[in-house]
Amino acid sequence: MQIFILKNKNKITLINGILIAIGFLSKWIIGNEKVFAWSLIIASILGVMPIAIQAYQALRVKVISVDVLVTLAVAGAFIIKNYEEAAIVTFLFLFGAYLEQRTLNKTRSAIKELTEMAPESALKQMENREFEEVDVDEVDVGDILLVKTGAKVPVDGTVLSGEGSINEASITGESLPVEKEKDSDVYAGTILDNGTIQIVADRVGEDTTFGKIIELVEEAQDSKSEAERFIDKFSKYYTPAVLILALVVGLFTQKAELAITILVLGCPGALVIGVPVSNVAGIGNGARNGILLKGSEVISDFSSLDTIVFDKTGTLTVGNPSVAEKQYYGDNIDEALGYLASVERESDHPLAKAVLEEIGETAFSPVENTEVIKGGGIVADVNGHRIAVGNVALMEKENVKPDEKARADIARFEKSGNSLVLTSVDGELKIMMGVRDQIRTGVKEDLQKLKKLKVKNLVMLSGDNQGTVDAVSRELGLTEAHGNMLPEDKSAYIKKLIDQGQIVAFVGDGVNDSPSLALANIGIAMGSGTDVAIETSDVVLMNSDFSRLPHALGLTKATARNMRQNIIIAVGVVLVLLSGLLFSEWVNMSVGMLVHEASILAVILNGMRLLRYKLR
Amino acid sequence: MKKATIQLGTLTCPSCMQKIDNAVKALEGVDKESVNVLFNSSKVKLNFDDAKLSIERIENAITTMGYEVKKSQVRDM
Numbered sequence: 141m142q143i144f145i146l147k148n149k150n151k152i153t154l155i156n157g158i159l160i161a162i163g164f165l166s167k168w169i170i171g172n173e174k175v176f177a178w179s180l181i182i183a184s185i186l187g188v189m190p191i192a193i194q195a196y197q198a199l200r201v202k203v204i205s206v207d208v209l210v211t212l213a214v215a216g217a218f219i220i221k222n223y224e225e226a227a228i229v230t231f232l233f234l235f236g237a238y239l240e241q242r243t244l245n246k247t248r249s250a251i252k253e254l255t256e257m258a259p260e261s262a263l264k265q266m267e268n269r270e271f272e273e274v275d276v277d278e279v280d281v282g283d284i285l286l287v288k289t290g291a292k293v294p295v296d297g298t299v300l301s302g303e304g305s306i307n308e309a310s311i312t313g314e315s316l317p318v319e320k321e322k323d324s325d326v327y328a329g330t331i332l333d334n335g336t337i338q339i340v341a342d343r344v345g346e347d348t349t350f351g352k353i354i355e356l357v358e359e360a361q362d363s364k365s366e367a368e369r370f371i372d373k374f375s376k377y378y379t380p381a382v383l384i385l386a387l388v389v390g391l392f393t394q395k396a397e398l399a400i401t402i403l404v405l406g407c408p409g410a411l412v413i414g415v416p417v418s419n420v421a422g423i424g425n426g427a428r429n430g431i432l433l434k435g436s437e438v439i440s441d442f443s444s445l446d447t448i449v450f451d452k453t454g455t456l457t458v459g460n461p462s463v464a465e466k467q468y469y470g471d472n473i474d475e476a477l478g479y480l481a482s483v484e485r486e487s488d489h490p491l492a493k494a495v496l497e498e499i500g501e502t503a504f505s506p507v508e509n510t511e512v513i514k515g516g517g518i519v520a521d522v523n524g525h526r527i528a529v530g531n532v533a534l535m536e537k538e539n540v541k542p543d544e545k546a547r548a549d550i551a552r553f554e555k556s557g558n559s560l561v562l563t564s565v566d567g568e569l570k571i572m573m574g575v576r577d578q579i580r581t582g583v584k585e586d587l588q589k590l591k592k593l594k595v596k597n598l599v600m601l602s603g604d605n606q607g608t609v610d611a612v613s614r615e616l617g618l619t620e621a622h623g624n625m626l627p628e629d630k631s632a633y634i635k636k637l638i639d640q641g642q643i644v645a646f647v648g649d650g651v652n653d654s655p656s657l658a659l660a661n662i663g664i665a666m667g668s669g670t671d672v673a674i675e676t677s678d679v680v681l682m683n684s685d686f687s688r689l690p691h692a693l694g695l696t697k698a699t700a701r702n703m704r705q706n707i708i709i710a711v712g713v714v715l716v717l718l719s720g721l722l723f724s725e726w727v728n729m730s731v732g733m734l735v736h737e738a739s740i741l742a743v744i745l746n747g748m749r750l751l752r753y754k755l756r
Numbered sequence: 757m758k759k760a761t762i763q764l765g766t767l768t769c770p771s772c773m774q775k776i777d778n779a780v781k782a783l784e785g786v787d788k789e790s791v792n793v794l795f796n797s798s799k800v801k802l803n804f805d806d807a808k809l810s811i812e813r814i815e816n817a818i819t820t821m822g823y824e825v826k827k828s829q830v831r832d833m
Contacts, residue, residue: 142820142822143819143820143822146822190822193822194821194822197775197779197820197821197822198771198775200779201775201778201779201782201821202778203771203774203775203778205769205771205774205775206769206771207771237768237769240768240769241766241768244766244768245766248766248796248797251796251797255797277829358794358796358797358799359794361794361796361797362794362795362796362797375771376774379771412769412771413769416795416796419796420796
């Protein structure tokens with residue numbers, strides 16, 4: 141019976157509303173007071189049933205909930221024969237709850253979209269070697285699974301046979317499909333665009349990368365900040381306090397109306413729901429945009445940020461040195477390029493790799509008498525020519541005399557932060573290449589946006605030499621840049637800033653920077669989504685996409701603002717109602733309930749705005 | 757000990773959380789420290805002693821209060 145009533149709460153609300161309409165129509169149009177009274181009595185009794193059941197359930201587990209207050213208020217109105225108020229209050233309360241549920245579902249929709257991407261079934265190889273469709277929960281580590289075109293990869297695994305291209309957007313945010321073949325890793329929740337593969341399950345369920353992301357986001361949206369914990373505690377004592385207040389007022393003034401109205405006005409609503417609603421909508425917007433925000437504490441810290449400290453390599457720069465500038469001198473350059481490539485082919489130095497990539501296809505010749513000069517480069521014989529490849533010091537040692545133009549070029553290349561690779565053929569300078577770690581595209585614009593969002597300091601720390609660091613810093617317009625820093629120097633630097641009272645975020649790739657990530661107020665990992673970085677950091681930018689950082693900062697600022705607005709709405713409404721009750725006549729039970737429900741909807745709708753937030 | 761994750765129908769009022777929290781904690785065999793009612797994802801997570809208590813009884817305690825249980829998952833700890 142109880143469950144039946146609760147299940148049909150929406151229908152009861154509807155009938156309740158219709159009865160109230162009939163009552164008022166018969167009073168106003170045909171002037172029939174009897175029908176009016178009876179339809180309202182029935183409406184009140186019907187309407188109060190689900191509320192009373194919820195109140196009873198709450199009392200049984202020792203909670204004085206809103207339902208208790210409303211039930212008492214309705215009962216009180218009934219006793220003083222104010223059926224009109226009783227009926228309207230039940231209707232407003234029930235209808236309000238219905239609207240709350242609908243709108244709350246909207247604020248949660250962004251995160252729901254994410255969780256619904258979780259795979260549900262899998263084609264598992266059974267003992268008879270046939271594949272059968274099973275629930276994804278029945279897949280264990282080591283099982284062999286078949287994934288067909290268009291299907292979701294059910295677990296994290298390794299390709300056993302077959303090939304295909306997979307859309308990994310759900311994990312990395314990258315929409316370009318990735319080719320997979322035997323021994324490639326595949327991830328749960330990604331989609332096989334074409335091809336057919338058999339995989340062996342390595343991690344299942346919540347252990348998969350996708351499972352971890354979902355769990356993290358789900359926990360984040362329900363994590364509580366200091367302020368929320370306070371509100372929770374507050375509301376625990378607030379509701380009983382309202383009950384006592386109403387009793388006391390009722391006894392002293394002997395005005396039942398007043399006491400009942402206090403019960404209705406005292407319902408905590410907007411205050412308790414306002415902050416979680418902003419939180420869930422903000423985190424949901426982030427999840428949609430490839431930003432994982434780990435909870436409301438992170439949002440509040442992030443939004444009041446002073447300084448962002450960046451790791452250079454892999455964060456501001458690509459992390460893969462390449463030839464940025466080059467200059468040729470004299471003739472027979474093609475030949476010289478061939479010699480250079482032949483010499484570099486035998487080296488495993490990172491600069492050599494960049495040089496080879498730059499030259500590409502060329503005529504390779506056999507290399508003889510190779511000599512590696514420490515801190516200089518390589519000297520060797522190719523086709524009877526003496527070839528030296530290396531830095532300026534090596535050229536001096538080889539008695540290569542650069543002309544005036546070349547000397548100017550050297551100075552210019554070095555100033556832009558390049559490492560120099562000079563090539564001489566038989567003592568004559570032929571090729572100069574400047575190799576450097578390129579700045580990621582768009583980083584400069586993104587940093588400008590961060591400045592506009594009132595970040596005071598943008599600091600870069602790097603293990604590279606100060607010259608390189610300064611060049612990058614100049615190009616990007618950073619406020620500070622420090623080179624020659626070991627991981628422990630970086631964390632010491634961050635600690636110093638925090639001790640000065642700054643709120644510091646650290647952005648790194650999360651592998652070698654975990655101490656700094658953990659130490660900073662906000663650790664921001666540029667994760668490909670598959671790293672441990674997801675666990676150690678406070679914010680994860682999926683697919684290492686730097687351009688999401690300004691959006692993340694803007695979003696947390698908007699979310700923090702939204703929370704404050706909701707608190708103001710909630711407290712403001714209570715104050716207005718209370719003063720209305722004390723100093724004027726317009727506040728009665730129905731008006732109180734109406735305003736109360738309206739304020740709850742107002743905070744939910746306000747929170748929903750965050751779902752559409754975009755950085756301008 | 758087992759670890760349970762129970763998916764509920766949408767929770768709308770924060771006082772629901774308190775009710776569910778108290779109701780589940782009142783069951784003999786539930787690790788009180790572990791009970792976590794998640795408002796936004798509408799889930800309950802808890803650890804319980806499967807020698808003293810079954811998942812069905814936990815679900816029952818929630819449904820009799822008028823909350824829908826959509827799905828529950830029990831795993832070894």
